[in-house]
Amino acid sequence: xxxxxxxxxxxxxxxxxxxxxxxxxxxxxxGRAHPDRDYTELAARVNSWWVMAGVFAAAMALDRVLSxxxxxxxSFLAMKEYFSLIPTRxxxxxxxxxxxxxxxxxxxxVAIGWYGMFIIFIPVYLFLLLPLRMVTIGETTxxxxxxxxxxxxxxxxxxxxxxxxxxxxxxxxxxxxxGGAGLVLFLMFLTQFNDVAQYVxxxxxxxxxxxxxxxxxxxxxxxxxxxxxxxxTAWLLAPHxxxxxxxxxxxxxxxxxxxxxxxxxxISALKxxxxxxxxxxxxxxxxxxxxxxxxxxxxxxxxxxxLYYLHY
Amino acid sequence: MARFLRLxxxxxxxxxxxxxxxxxxxxxxxRLPTTGPAIVAANHNSHxxxxxxxxxxxxxxxxxxxxxxxxxxxxxxxxxxWFSLNVIGILPIRREARGGADPLKPCEAALERGDIxxxxxxxxxxxxxxxxxxxxxxxxxxxxxxxxxVTPVFLHGLGKALPKDDPILxxxxxxxxxxxxxxxxNDQAVFMAELEGRMARLADxxxxxxxxx
Numbered sequence: 001x002x003x004x005x006x007x008x009x010x011x012x013x014x015x016x017x018x019x020x021x022x023x024x025x026x027x028x029x030x031g032r033a034h035p036d037r038d039y040t041e042l043a044a045r046v047n048s049w050w051v052m053a054g055v056f057a058a059a060m061a062l063d064r065v066l067s068x069x070x071x072x073x074x075s076f077l078a079m080k081e082y083f084s085l086i087p088t089r090x091x092x093x094x095x096x097x098x099x100x101x102x103x104x105x106x107x108x109x110v111a112i113g114w115y116g117m118f119i120i121f122i123p124v125y126l127f128l129l130l131p132l133r134m135v136t137i138g139e140t141t142x143x144x145x146x147x148x149x150x151x152x153x154x155x156x157x158x159x160x161x162x163x164x165x166x167x168x169x170x171x172x173x174x175x176x177x178x179g180g181a182g183l184v185l186f187l188m189f190l191t192q193f194n195d196v197a198q199y200v201x202x203x204x205x206x207x208x209x210x211x212x213x214x215x216x217x218x219x220x221x222x223x224x225x226x227x228x229x230x231x232x233t234a235w236l237l238a239p240h241x242x243x244x245x246x247x248x249x250x251x252x253x254x255x256x257x258x259x260x261x262x263x264x265x266x267i268s269a270l271k272x273x274x275x276x277x278x279x280x281x282x283x284x285x286x287x288x289x290x291x292x293x294x295x296x297x298x299x300x301x302x303x304x305x306x307l308y309y310l311h312y
Numbered sequence: 313m314a315r316f317l318r319l320x321x322x323x324x325x326x327x328x329x330x331x332x333x334x335x336x337x338x339x340x341x342x343r344l345p346t347t348g349p350a351i352v353a354a355n356h357n358s359h360x361x362x363x364x365x366x367x368x369x370x371x372x373x374x375x376x377x378x379x380x381x382x383x384x385x386x387x388x389x390x391x392x393x394w395f396s397l398n399v400i401g402i403l404p405i406r407r408e409a410r411g412g413a414d415p416l417k418p419c420e421a422a423l424e425r426g427d428i429x430x431x432x433x434x435x436x437x438x439x440x441x442x443x444x445x446x447x448x449x450x451x452x453x454x455x456x457x458x459x460x461x462v463t464p465v466f467l468h469g470l471g472k473a474l475p476k477d478d479p480i481l482x483x484x485x486x487x488x489x490x491x492x493x494x495x496x497x498n499d500q501a502v503f504m505a506e507l508e509g510r511m512a513r514l515a516d517x518x519x520x521x522x523x524x525x
Contacts, residue, residue: 076483080335084469084485093475096482276519280485281337 004064008240009182013057016189020050045285052283052292056188060181064168065111067181071165072107077289078157078297079103081280085270085290086153089146091139095130099154102126106162113169122159127151157290160297163304164188170312178241183307186234186241190253191299194230194260201225215268218261227257243311255306256299263298267291314398315375321399322366322374329360330367334473335485339517343463343490344368348376348426350493351462353450355443355511356432357471360481362400364470364488365430378403378422379430403429416453423457433507441471443515451503454496461493464507466514489514 005013023046031039059070083096102122109118131147164187168180175182202222210220234253238244244252267290271279280288330336345352354365362379369377383404387393396402403422406415419429433446454462469486491510497503 077335080483081485083483088472090472090475093478093480093482097480100483282335282485 005181006179008177048283048285068111068165075158075161081289082153095133110165156297160301163300175243182241187303190256191260191295194257197229198222198226215265230257259298259302260295263295267294326363327367330364333483338488340490348428349423349460350428353431354465356434356437358474360470360474376428378427382407437476451500458496463493464491464510
């Protein structure tokens with residue numbers, strides 16, 4: 001059944017669900033111990049983790065193509081949310097339509113493993129194609145803002161996130177322990193774990209604000225504690241799921257910890273600019289899709305190229 | 313047969329469009345009527361409005377749900393008429409009353425049968441994402457049946473996804489805010505003011521004034 005997973009990856013997936021069982025147990029115990037306090041938000045958040053982990057695990061475990069389709073769908077949700085948030089010109093409806101069509105094409109390059117096309121399709125070809133479509137429509141008022149914001153979103157939600165899918169297209173022989181799915185699980189788990197770790201460290205020890213203009217709740221204590229936790233966790237996990245060796249293991253965690261933080265505050269800055277608290281309401285307790293994949297938009301391409309440079 | 317086609321259409325086309333291609337942010341869903349007779353009144357910006365509103369209800373209520381639509385527009389040719397009447401399942405009404413015929417008669421008869429009417433009091437789709445004035449027909453209907461709840465629903469974003477003058481559907485997340493039901497009143501002006509007021513308050517629930525130019 002779990003044909004797409006190596007034994008290590010399957011074991012790791014089971015471990016993720018064990019963590020969720022513990023998280024649900026803690027929420028239940030908290031509710032029992034403090035009946036006067038409201039844990040609805042926390043419970044909703046953990047329940048949403050169950051749903052997200054469940055869907056993700058099913059997609060990863062069953063089949064490689066299904067995994068890629070699933071990741072393409074995540075890109076679609078993120079892009080749709082981005083286009084729904086930002087001001088768009090009515091004249092650009094057809095340009096947006098082309099941008100949506102880029103998703104299946106980009107993930108097709110991933111599915112057939114054509115690295116050269118995968119890496120230039122959006123930064124080069126769509127970068128040229130979208131303005132071409134815009135000038136044939138001919139609306140020049142707000143042209144720069146529209147062209148810039150469309151391509152920025154395309155890079156963030158499709159190009160960057162598709163790097164996670166390309167981990168599945170890398171040669172399996174180079175990573176017999178974890179396989180492609182092991183790499184995706186490693187990246188996905190550490191990125192989300194880093195978010196949670198930064199949050200927990202910040203909640204318990206946070207004193208000194210790190211970036212108050214963008215994200216007033218983020219602290220140096222949360223940032224350092226989170227990055228350190230992620231680095232240590234990566235050190236433990238990397239030998240079992242990735243081809244990384246020696247110093248490369250903790251360095252991968254350091255990279256994911258730092259990049260995850262920047263990806264998170266990048267979307268925070270976008271929301272602050274637009275005057276919004278959450279990017280959407282699709283995921284109870286979390287907000288929107290962009291709120292959940294914000295860190296991944298930075299960790300996915302950086303982790304991919306780190307790994308690609310060192311081992312492929 | 314037509315009933316089966318309609319079920320297939322709403323289950324396999326309308327719902328995936330509403331929930332997957334678009335994606336709906338629904339607030340106060342529990343305020344929707346769970347049984348007929350009832351009236352759902354929404355603002356109108358797109359052909360998608362009907363599909364979205366009907367997708368908010370469980371499929372078992374589908375035979376009860378009747379979108380009220382202009383006969384002159386939706387039955388203007390035989391193919392469209394067949395599709396509108398059998399697959400969309402519209403309740404056609406005549407916008408311009410000729411020879412003293414009561415255009416609301418079919419609506420009253422449907423309420424009599426226990427149906428849930430889906431109405432667009434703006435009359436037509438109008439300017440995308442602009443809340444137009446409501447026509448009074450709904451006040452007349454509600455005054456005749458003061459026992460029937462009228463639930464206002466504010467839709468936002470559908471005029472961006474599929475506006476009046478463009479056949480291409482571009483996905484956007486859309487907002488659906490359900491208001492509290494009101495009842496018919498013999499003073500139509502009072503009813504209209506209340507309905508438009510509730511609609512405006514629902515519109516105020518939008519997270520921020522977005523510039524959709």
